[in-house]
Amino acid sequence: MRPYLREKKDFSFAEVPENTSFEAGYLVSANSGWRSVRPVIDSGKCVGCEQCYLYCPDGVISIKDGKAVIDYDFCKGCGICAKICKPGAIGMEAERK
Amino acid sequence: MANKVADSISREEFFYGHKACAGCGGSLAVRAALKVLGQNAVSVLPAGCMSAVGFNFPQLCFSNNSIISTFAGTASMLTGVEAGLRARGYKDFTAVGFAGDGGTADIGIQALSGAIDRNDNIIYICYDNEAYMNTGIQKSGLTPFGARTTTTPAGANIHGNIRPKKNMFEIAAAHDIPYAATASVGYIADFIAKVQKAAQIKGTKYIHVIAPCPTGWGVAPDETVDIAREVVDCGLWYLAEYENGGFTLDHKPKEFTDVAAYLKKQGRFRHLSDEDIQVIIESRDRKWEHINKTFSYKNSL
Numbered sequence: 001m002r003p004y005l006r007e008k009k010d011f012s013f014a015e016v017p018e019n020t021s022f023e024a025g026y027l028v029s030a031n032s033g034w035r036s037v038r039p040v041i042d043s044g045k046c047v048g049c050e051q052c053y054l055y056c057p058d059g060v061i062s063i064k065d066g067k068a069v070i071d072y073d074f075c076k077g078c079g080i081c082a083k084i085c086k087p088g089a090i091g092m093e094a095e096r097k
Numbered sequence: 098m099a100n101k102v103a104d105s106i107s108r109e110e111f112f113y114g115h116k117a118c119a120g121c122g123g124s125l126a127v128r129a130a131l132k133v134l135g136q137n138a139v140s141v142l143p144a145g146c147m148s149a150v151g152f153n154f155p156q157l158c159f160s161n162n163s164i165i166s167t168f169a170g171t172a173s174m175l176t177g178v179e180a181g182l183r184a185r186g187y188k189d190f191t192a193v194g195f196a197g198d199g200g201t202a203d204i205g206i207q208a209l210s211g212a213i214d215r216n217d218n219i220i221y222i223c224y225d226n227e228a229y230m231n232t233g234i235q236k237s238g239l240t241p242f243g244a245r246t247t248t249t250p251a252g253a254n255i256h257g258n259i260r261p262k263k264n265m266f267e268i269a270a271a272h273d274i275p276y277a278a279t280a281s282v283g284y285i286a287d288f289i290a291k292v293q294k295a296a297q298i299k300g301t302k303y304i305h306v307i308a309p310c311p312t313g314w315g316v317a318p319d320e321t322v323d324i325a326r327e328v329v330d331c332g333l334w335y336l337a338e339y340e341n342g343g344f345t346l347d348h349k350p351k352e353f354t355d356v357a358a359y360l361k362k363q364g365r366f367r368h369l370s371d372e373d374i375q376v377i378i379e380s381r382d383r384k385w386e387h388i389n390k391t392f393s394y395k396n397s398l
Contacts, residue, residue, distance in 0.1 A: 050100035074113065078321070
C-alpha cells in the first residue's frame with residue numbers, strides 16, 4: 001500500500017492519546033507546496049525502466065501499465081528523476097499558482 | 098521493460114511523506130533499505146535528520162514499526178528490540194538501525210562497538226552525509242578534510258576541516274564483525290544487494306552508505322545521485338565488503354575522474370586552494386595503495 005493524504009482532524013487536549021495514536025503511515029500534510037518546479041512525464045517516451053522509481057528519495061513514483069506515474073501530493077520537485085531518466089521522458093516545468 | 102532490482106524489493110512504500118529536504122540522500126537510503134527488509138522490519142532511529150523528518154505528530158511517515166532512540170543508544174536499543182521480540186516468540190523480523198555519521202562515528206560508537214562485541218542479530222546502517230546536517234552543518238568525525246562547516250569555517254589561514262575522515266568501515270571490521278560493507282546511494286542496486294545480503298546473515302551487520310546532503314554540501318537538489326556516483330568514480334569513496342575475515346573491493350574505477358572537479362562543484366569545498374586539493378589527492382592515492390594491497394577484488398557492479 002502506498003500511504004495517502006488524509007483529512008486533518010482537530011482534537012482537544014483531553015483526546016490526545018497516551019501512546020501511539022494513529023496507524024502507521026498516517027499522513028495529514030502534503031509536501032506539494034515545497035515545489036517550485038514539477039516533473040512531468042512524457043508517457044510516449046517512457047520505457048518503464050523504473051530508474052526514477054528506484055532513485056526517488058520520496059518514493060512518489062510508481063509504475064502503472066508500464067509507465068511512470070507521480071504522486072504530486074508528496075513530490076518535492078527535486079528533479080533527480082529528470083536527471084536519471086535516460087530516454088529523457090521527464091521534463092521539469094515551472095509551478096504556476 | 099522489467100527492472101530486476103525493482104522487482105527484487107517490495108513495491109510498498111515504508112518511508113513516505115517525510116519532511117526531508119528535496120533531493121535528500123539519507124531519505125533515499127532509508128527508503129531503499131526498508132523496501133528490502135519489508136513490513137516486519139523494526140527500525141530504530143536516533144536523533145538526526147531521519148527521525149526529525151519522519152515523526153512530525155500526527156504525520157507518521159514510517160509504515161513499519163519504528164522508534165526514536167537516544168542519540169548514543171541506537172545500537173543498544175537495537176539489541177533490546179531484537180532480544181525483546183525474540184523473547185516474545187517472534188521469528189520473522191529484522192531489527193535495523195538508521196543513524197547518521199555523527200550518531201555513528203562520534204556519539205553512538207560505544208554502543209555500536211558493544212553490539213558488535215555481543216554479536217547481536219541486528220543491521221546497523223550509517224547514512225553518511227559527512228556532518229551534523231540536522232542541527233545546521235557542524236563537523237562530525239566523518240567530515241572529510243577541507244570541508245567547510247559552521248564549526249570548521251574556511252578562513253584565510255585555516256581552510257575548513259583540518260582532520261581527515263574516520264574510517265568507520267574498517268573500525269567496524271576490526272571487531273571481526275560477520276558482515277560490514279560500504280555503499281553509495283549513487284549506486285543504489287549495489288546498496289540494495291548489500292542490504293539483501295546482510296538480511297541473510299546472522300550476527301551484527303554494519304553498512305556504511307554515502308548519502309549526499311544538497312543543503313550541507315552546497316549542491317543543487319537534483320545533483321544528489323550524480324555527486325554520490327562521482328565520489329566513488331574519483332576514488333574518494335569506495336565500494337567494499339568485509340566478510341569471513343577478508344576485505345573485498347566491489348568496484349574499481351578504470352581511471353579516476355578529476356578530484357578537483359568533484360570538489361569544486363560543492364559549496365563546502367569551493368574555498369580549497371590547489372595545495373589543499375593536492376593533499377586530498379595524495380591521501381586518496383595512499384588509501385588506494387592500501388586497498389590494492391590488502392583487498393581482494395571482485396567486480397559486482
